Amino acid sequence: MDGNNLSTGSMTLTDNETGKSVELPVFHGTIGPRVIDIRQLYAKTGCFTYDPGFMATAACRSSITYIDGDEGILMYRGYPIQELAEHSDFLEVAYLLLNGELPNAKEKAQFVYDITHHTMVHEQLRAFFQGFRRDAHPMAIMCGVVGALSAFYHDSTDIHDPYQRMVASYRLIAKMPTIAAMAYKYSHGQPFIYPQNSLGYTENFLHMTFAVPCEEYKLNPIVARALDRIFILHQDHEQNASTATVRNAASSGANPFACIAAGIASLWGPAHGGANEAVLKMLARIGDKKNIPEFLNHVKSKDEHLHEIQYGFGHRVYKNYDPRARVLRDSCHEVLAELGIKNDPMLDLAMELEKISLNDDYFITRRLYPNVDFYSGIILKAIGFPTSMFTVLFAIARTVGWVAQWQEMLEDTDAKLMRPRQLFVGADERHYVPIEQRG
Numbered sequence: 001m002d003g004n005n006l007s008t009g010s011m012t013l014t015d016n017e018t019g020k021s022v023e024l025p026v027f028h029g030t031i032g033p034r035v036i037d038i039r040q041l042y043a044k045t046g047c048f049t050y051d052p053g054f055m056a057t058a059a060c061r062s063s064i065t066y067i068d069g070d071e072g073i074l075m076y077r078g079y080p081i082q083e084l085a086e087h088s089d090f091l092e093v094a095y096l097l098l099n100g101e102l103p104n105a106k107e108k109a110q111f112v113y114d115i116t117h118h119t120m121v122h123e124q125l126r127a128f129f130q131g132f133r134r135d136a137h138p139m140a141i142m143c144g145v146v147g148a149l150s151a152f153y154h155d156s157t158d159i160h161d162p163y164q165r166m167v168a169s170y171r172l173i174a175k176m177p178t179i180a181a182m183a184y185k186y187s188h189g190q191p192f193i194y195p196q197n198s199l200g201y202t203e204n205f206l207h208m209t210f211a212v213p214c215e216e217y218k219l220n221p222i223v224a225r226a227l228d229r230i231f232i233l234h235q236d237h238e239q240n241a242s243t244a245t246v247r248n249a250a251s252s253g254a255n256p257f258a259c260i261a262a263g264i265a266s267l268w269g270p271a272h273g274g275a276n277e278a279v280l281k282m283l284a285r286i287g288d289k290k291n292i293p294e295f296l297n298h299v300k301s302k303d304e305h306l307h308e309i310q311y312g313f314g315h316r317v318y319k320n321y322d323p324r325a326r327v328l329r330d331s332c333h334e335v336l337a338e339l340g341i342k343n344d345p346m347l348d349l350a351m352e353l354e355k356i357s358l359n360d361d362y363f364i365t366r367r368l369y370p371n372v373d374f375y376s377g378i379i380l381k382a383i384g385f386p387t388s389m390f391t392v393l394f395a396i397a398r399t400v401g402w403v404a405q406w407q408e409m410l411e412d413t414d415a416k417l418m419r420p421r422q423l424f425v426g427a428d429e430r431h432y433v434p435i436e437q438r439g
Contacts, residue, residue, distance in 0.1 A: 011036055015045060031066060048421040054239075060247065060415065064097060064404050065236045072320035076236060077101070085327045090201050090231045090397075091115060094173060097236055097404040112201075118174035119195035119204065121182075122152040129186050138183040138392045139268045145179050146172075147261035157255040159410055168256040169403045176399045177201070180392045181208035187388070202228040205396070210384065222338040223383055226331045227393075230376050233324040234394055236401025238317075242266040242273065246402045247409050251418040256406060263402045264395050270311075273398070276377035277390040279312040280346070288345070289352045300362050312374030313357060314366070321369045328375035335379050350378050 008028040014021045022044045025037040035058050042048055051057045066075045074081040077096050084093050088102075095103045095111045103111060128148060132141050149171070150157050156168040182192050185208075193208045203224050211217035237243070245266035249259040267273035286295045298308040315322055341347055354370055357363045380390055409415050 008034065013045075015047070020045065029061070030063075032068070042421075048423070050423050054244075059239065059244070059418070060409065060412065062239070062405070062408060063100070064408060065238045065401070067238050067317055069315070069317040070319050072318055072323050074237070074323045081233060081323055082327055085229050085232050085324075088232065090228050090235075093232050093235055094400045097400055098169065098407070114170055115174045115201065116195075116197050116204075118170050119178050119197075121175050121178050125152065125179075125182075126192065129182060132186065134187060134189065136187070138180070138187060138388050139264065139395070141183040141186065142179060142392055142395060143261055143264050143268075145183070146176070146264055147258055149175070149257040150255045153257070157257070159250075159253060159255065165256070165407060165410065169407065172256065172260055172399055172403055176396045177205035178208060180389075180396050181205060183392060184209050184389055200224075202231060220338065223335060226335045226379055227383065229327060229331050230379065230393070231397040233327060233372060234376075234397035236398070236404065240272065241269070242398065243402060243405050246406055248418045250406050250409050251415065256403070259406055260399060260402050263398070267395055267398065268391055273391040273394040275311055275371075276373040276380065276394070277387045279350075279373055279377040280381060280387045280390075282309075282311045283346050283349050283353070286349060286353070289349055292349075292353055292356055296356070296360065296362075310357070310368070312377065313363065313370055314368040315371045318369075318371065319367050322371040324372035325370050325375055328372055328379065329370070332375045332379050332382075335382050339382055341382055344382075347378060347382065350374070 009026045010023045011026050012021050012023050022041065024041065027035045027037055029035070038049055049057070064077065066078075067073065076084060076093065077100055079096070079102075084096075088096075091112050092103065092108055094115075095108060125145065125148075128145060129141070132144070153168070153171060156164045156171060158164045178195055185192050191213060193211050193213075195204050195208055199207055199219075203219050206219060206224060206227065207217055239247075242263040246259045246263040249262040250256075254262075270278045286292060295308065296310075298306050299310045301307045336342075336347065354374070357368070357370070363369070377387075377390060380393060381387070385393065
């Protein structure tokens with residue numbers, strides 16, 4: 001795509017200090033706000049832009065995911081997320097993100113076969129796990145093991161070879177559940193369970209995670225479907241922190257395994273992928289339904305010593321109801337009913353917090369609705385995952401988006417080494433003074 005073909009006009013900016021004016025092109029994408037092309041701004045004016053957190057900066061062009069936070073819209077390749085979560089499955093949506101279109105029956109069968117037959121990991125990786133402490137956080141293990149894949153699969157690290165890029169993409173999507181399940185088993189002192197080619201993507205992960213050699217593991221289709229929905233909803237989310245990290249690493253020419261490992265590290269933060277884990281920790285701090293009013297008073301308090309963050313409500317992007325949360329809300333109640341969970345104090349607490357918050361003017365006026373992290377955390381706990389695994393599950397799903405974004409960046413003729421500018425506020429030039437002359 002030629003970026004110049006997106007131009008819909010121009011905008012004139014005037015420097016009040018010097019009186020100089022500069023005309024900058026204005027682009028318009030398929031949908032969404034117009035974008036001012038500032039690439040020549042420094043050359044023409046000697047000025048940079050200042051935008052902490054990239055709140056108003058488009059660092060790339062993409063045709064993968066579109067978000068309208070004000071309207072609560074999320075689309076993959078033009079398809080509303082609600083439709084995909086209801087009618088599709090994880091690997092079909094993965095194909096869509098990677099290739100731009102939904103597959104026909106033959107294409108899907110081939111894609112499922114290819115991914116399924118890449119789920120095994122190199123046997124020497126078993127020994128690699130022994131280097132971690134048993135109490136290591138699973139995300140620490142994921143960072144290390146995924147980064148190490150480039151040492152095991154030399155034949156798919158040439159980013160300039162389209163075939164090797166495809167093989168690396170398939171390997172990452174296929175092996176992530178296997179590595180995640182191994183991280184779980186290692187922390188529990190249980191033997192690793194090999195993948196089974198007869199099982200679907202999500203079913204295989206559940207089997208590798210919860211099966212033990214001494215008895216048959218019975219898959220619950222409602223649980224598997226709920227987890228598959230969670231995976232679909234988390235596959236991509238535009239230029240979030242971890243995706244930007246993957247693109248940043250990729251801009252240097254790093255191999256795909258290193259780029260995805262960088263994304264995992266970024267995802268680990270509680271403000272990003274760790275938010276659903278933070279939800280459960282928050283509920284544990286609240287402790288009892290009777291403590292909810294006091295907790296909400298702290299949330300509303302402007303006193304920095306009393307103020308608390310209510311994880312699972314509100315979103316950096318969505319100023320309306322998170323469309324993913326709408327899907328998971330139904331799945332959440334479906335899973336709880338299927339598993340017969342009626343007397344779990346923490347889940348009861350979560351449902352009560354949801355009920356009170358949805359009817360509280362403070363949250364209603366600020367449009368602080370439950371987000372995807374709130375419901376996913378409840379579902380994952382009900383299934384039996386420890387909170388330390390929550391972000392790992394996020395990483396499994398988001399690998400698809402990371403890989404799709406990585407491929408798109410490598411094929412973008414406008415892509416360059418990412419090197420943000422800065423507003424320098426340090427000392428002006430000064431000269432070295434020998435230590436004996438310093439006051």
